Amino acid sequence: MKRPNRDNGDSMRMISRRGLIIGGAQVAVAGALAWRMQSMQVEQADQFRLLAEENRINIRLIPPARGLIFDRNGHPLAENEQNYRVVMVREDAGDVEEVLAKLMQIVDLDPEAVAKAVEEINRRSPFVPVTIADRLRWEDVAEININAPALPGITAEVGLSRAYPFGAPLGHVVGYVGPVSDYDLSRIDDQDPLLQIPKFQIGKTGVENKLERTLRGAAGTKRIEVNALGRVMRELDRQEGTKGADVQLTIDAKLQTYCQARLDGESAGAVVIDLENGDLRAVCSSPSFDPNLFVRGISVKDWGDLNENKYRPLAAKAVQGIYPPGSTFKMVTALAALEGGVISPDETVYCPGHTDVFGTRFHCWKRAGHGNMNLNESIKQSCDCYYYEISQRIGIDKIAEMARKLGIGIKHDLPLSAVANGLAPDKAWKAEVRGEDWRIGDTVNASIGQGYVLTSPLHLAVMTARIATGREVTPRLIKSVSGVETPSGLGDNLGINENTLRRIRAAMDDVVNHQRGTARRSRIVADGMRMAGKTGTSQVRRITAEERARGVTSNADLPWERRDHALFVDFAPSENPKFAVAVIVEHGGGGSTAAAPIARDITLQALYDGTPPLEAYPSADRGRIAEQQSRIEELIATVDNVQDRA
Incomplete structure (x- = not known):
């Protein structure tokens, strides 16, 4: 049946309205899309471009060149080789x-x-x-x-x-680098992303470790294009990093090499301090190790050889080893007593060969005794009983106070591994650490550098430097960083009476130069080079009453590890001091026989800035010294070879 025209008209109007609604909706959607497209393509273009770049471009770190380490004269001690x-x-x-x-x-x-x-x-x-x-x-x-x-x-x-041209002579000082380990990451608070690079090398010991951030430098970056799997396709650009700062040490490589050669064959340590500024000219521990072995990956055999050596080549004896200082400590006790006014320089104490304290007998090294001893004679002949007596008058607290004033019992701030604190014990220390009261016998033992007193060769060198100058000499190892000089270590006046110091220095001069001095055989005879010093023998075993009755066994007849430590400290020239030296020879026997000759040779090497003339030695020693110099000069020649190669 044919629909009436009225119905057709209504239908057409309805369709037209729907068309308008749908069309309007389509226009709105299209407009919104157009607006969004414009916003993304124009207004947010930079943001989306960055996101796209990040999807296909990675930024990677470029390890910087590590800073170099030089000695005081410009010889390279740690360098980067191709x-x-x-x-x-x-x-x-x-x-x-x-x-x-x-x-x-x-x-x-x-x-x-x-x-x-x-x-x-x-x-x-x-x-x-x-x-x-x-x-x-x-x-x-x-x-x-x-x-x-x-x-x-x-x-x-x-x-x-990394390469170390001098090898073993500088091993303990410069240290070495190695790959970052999980242990390293766990113990250091360092967020530098360089540490996450596989096998990135950082300082493990010595200056390399303590000045790690200074030597490391800052990373560079490179932009690389990668595919969806993260594989590198090409490098787009790079920005090189900042090289680590160069560091100059106060060490004299020639003197250091000489010291190491002179200590060869011994388990020993030696320190040389420049009295003008506190510079450490040499810090030697023997035997040493070649740091290049660790950089290249040390073999099982080499590691075993180092660990099983009874002389402990990995131990930095000069700063890490702590030993009873023996008679080298007597100057501390003497200064404390003189400054405390409990004894005058000319007052005498009788030495019969022993001192009895509350039923305990303390022996002098000279069994028959020294007789009447004043200050000068007690240091010159190293009488023990003199110090047993004056230490009881002054007390341990004053002795410990003087020891700390002279640099003993404190940790010197040096960029070296495991620098020891040492120990200048007092009543408070024993009560806190051992839970016991201090005894008079403890004071008597401490007065001659035995008992609880502990020092390193570094402590003894600082002590000697302060006695020689009357100033608070502070050891300095870093001469400059990136060409900027570090502060001098000369220090302020100690506040010790100068007349008192003069008497101690004069006694130390007699130790070496007087006919009855304990170190006379190691004197220097060259004009203007006279040396002042003090011997020390540090007992490492207990001598029983039975052994004393039948005669004390000599060091030569004992196993090596039961022999006494040998020590010697000195400064020279005695009239115008330039250097202070401390030497310890582990289980060397006597300070006058084992340590003093080594210290004398090192002192002369420092004074002459090279091989001294034979005329500087006593005539009886010149033949032996000539052979020794010939052997050691061949080793020192390597220093010049390193400089020429550099």
Whole structure:
């Protein structure tokens, strides 16, 4: 049936309204889309461009060149040398073992090192390069490049590696670097992202460790394009980092090398201080170790040799080792008594060979005794009973106070590993640490540097420097950083009466130069080079009454580890002091026989800034000294070779 015209009209009007509504909605949606497109393409274009870049571009760190370390004369002690290495990318190599087998036919590689590299390859992502071997020769690199088609995934690279031209003589001072370990990350509060780079090297010991942030520098960056898997496609640009600061030490490499050679064959330590500014000219521990062994990855054999050596080459005896100072401590007791007014320089104390204190007998080293002793004679002949007596008058607290004033029992702030505090004990210390009352016998023992008193060669060198100058000499190891000089270590006046110090110095001069001085055989005879010093013998075992009755066993008849430590301290020239020296020879026997000759030779080497003339030695010693100088000069020649190479 045909629809009426009225119905048709209504239908058309309805369709028109719907069309308008739908059309309007479509226009609104299109407008909203257009507005959003404009917003994203124009107003937010930079933001989305950055997001897109981040999806395909990574920023990677570039390790900076490590700062160099020099001695006071510009000799390089730690440098960066060009290092050829070979790396492998597992995903490019395919069959890793097959490729490595081919590589080992071309280049002579350590199988143990290759095995460790394979473990590293399997731990890392397949696209991360892993070092197979480093310190290759240029000829090896050329062979690898020639055979590149047969070595998929293998690439030869050039980088920087730490090297120590002087090796063992500076091992304890400069230290060495090594890869960052989990232990390192756990114990240091350092958020530098460089530490997250695989095998990034940081200082492990010595100056390398203590000045790590200064030497490390700041990282550079490079922008690289990567695919969806994170694989590097190409490098877009780079910004090099900031090289670490160069550091100059106060150490004299020639003198340090001489000291190390002079201590050869002994378990010993020596320190030389420049009295003008507190500069440490030499800090030696014998035997030492070659730090290059650790940088390259020390072998099991080398590590075993170092650990099993009874002379402990890894121990920095000059600053870390602490020992009873023996009679070298007598100047401390004497100064405390004189400054405290409990004895005058000319007052005498009778030495019968022993002193009885509340039923305990304390013996002098000279069994028959020294007779009447005044201050000068007690130091010159090293009488023990004199100090047993005056120490009871002044008391331990005053002795400890003087010891600390002279630099004993405190930790000197040096950028070296494990610098010892030492110990200048007093009543409060024993009550706090041991929970016991201080006894008179403790004071008597301490008065001659035994008992609880502990010092390092560094402490004794500082003590001697302060006695020689009357100033608070502070040891300085860093001369400058990036060319900027560090403060002098000369220090302020100690506040000790100068007349008192003069008497102590005169007595120390007699120790070396008087006919009855304990170190006369080690005197210096050159005009203007006269030396003042003090011997010390530190007992390491208890001598029983039975042994004293039958005669004390000589050190020569004892096993090495039961012999006394030998010590000697000195300053020179005695009239115008320039250097202070302290030497300890572990289980060396007597200070006058084992330590004093070494200290004398080191002192002369410092005074002459090189090999001294034979005329500086007593005539009886010149033949032996000539042979010794000839042997040591060959070792010192390596210093000039290092400078020429640099």
